[in-house]
Amino acid sequence: MLEEINLTSGKKMGNEIVFSPLESREQISSLIIRQIEKAILDKKYLPGAKLPSEFDLCNQFGVSRTSVREALGTLEAQGLIVIQKGRGMFVNKLSSDTVTNSLRKYLVRMTDRNYVMDLVHARQILEPAIAFYAALNHNDDDIKRLEEDINKLKICQEDYTELANIDTLFHLHLARASRNRIMPLLLDPIHKLIPEIKSSVYETVGDARDSALIWHQKILDAVIKRDAKAARLAMEEHLTIAEEHAERMLAAQKETKS
Numbered sequence: 001m002l003e004e005i006n007l008t009s010g011k012k013m014g015n016e017i018v019f020s021p022l023e024s025r026e027q028i029s030s031l032i033i034r035q036i037e038k039a040i041l042d043k044k045y046l047p048g049a050k051l052p053s054e055f056d057l058c059n060q061f062g063v064s065r066t067s068v069r070e071a072l073g074t075l076e077a078q079g080l081i082v083i084q085k086g087r088g089m090f091v092n093k094l095s096s097d098t099v100t101n102s103l104r105k106y107l108v109r110m111t112d113r114n115y116v117m118d119l120v121h122a123r124q125i126l127e128p129a130i131a132f133y134a135a136l137n138h139n140d141d142d143i144k145r146l147e148e149d150i151n152k153l154k155i156c157q158e159d160y161t162e163l164a165n166i167d168t169l170f171h172l173h174l175a176r177a178s179r180n181r182i183m184p185l186l187l188d189p190i191h192k193l194i195p196e197i198k199s200s201v202y203e204t205v206g207d208a209r210d211s212a213l214i215w216h217q218k219i220l221d222a223v224i225k226r227d228a229k230a231a232r233l234a235m236e237e238h239l240t241i242a243e244e245h246a247e248r249m250l251a252a253q254k255e256t257k258s
Helices: 029-040 054-059 065-077 096-110 117-137 141-156 161-175 180-202 208-224 228-257
Strands: 012-014 016-018 081-084 088-091
Touching: 029 054, 029 065, 029 096, 054 065, 065 081, 081 180, 117 141, 117 180, 117 208, 117 228, 141 161, 141 208, 161 208, 180 208, 208 228
Parallel strands: none
Antiparallel strands: 012 016, 081 088
16 A cells, blocks of 8 residues: 655745655656646746756656656646747646646547547536526627527538537537536537537438527527526427437448448
């Protein structure tokens, strides 16, 4: 059993943070990541601040350059730091894109085609509640954006990729209208995986576009009336139909392959 780790982010030596040597059998790179993460989250290194060099980190942690490089690579992939060749390593200036892009990359790497129905079911869990709160909390600008999304969907015809992007944008704008800052962060990486699936649905399922138009309008009508229950129910029905369309698309793809 691993001994308990002391993960203080190090002591101060002048103006420089000094990290603690590692004494655990736990994977060395994981311990390095945890100490640097803690220093950043504790704001000992602010956004834009330069981190110690690889050489300094090796000395402070008492480990090889290989372990340090592995840890730094992971931190960069997570979006916490930026490595600039010839300049050094810097704390990244975090944005919503930093968070959502990291999750999207993880989902892409760790899932296969079976993720299609998982995405549909995740949306069925999240989006009815989003519609409910969008009805309660939206403002006039939100309504204008949602109306524009529906109008664009009406105009767009055979460009399946564009149809998918417009469809996805409506749902993301609805999440923003909920005024819950967590919801767009949760939906964005999911929706970045959806256009490929939705474009296939639009191409395979002849009535998918008309169905999207009908149900987006029903959701919007309920939101405009601030009828939260009706908005939630309309979203539930919309995503039930979306599940049926996804199943039809997957069945068509399977038939094509066989």
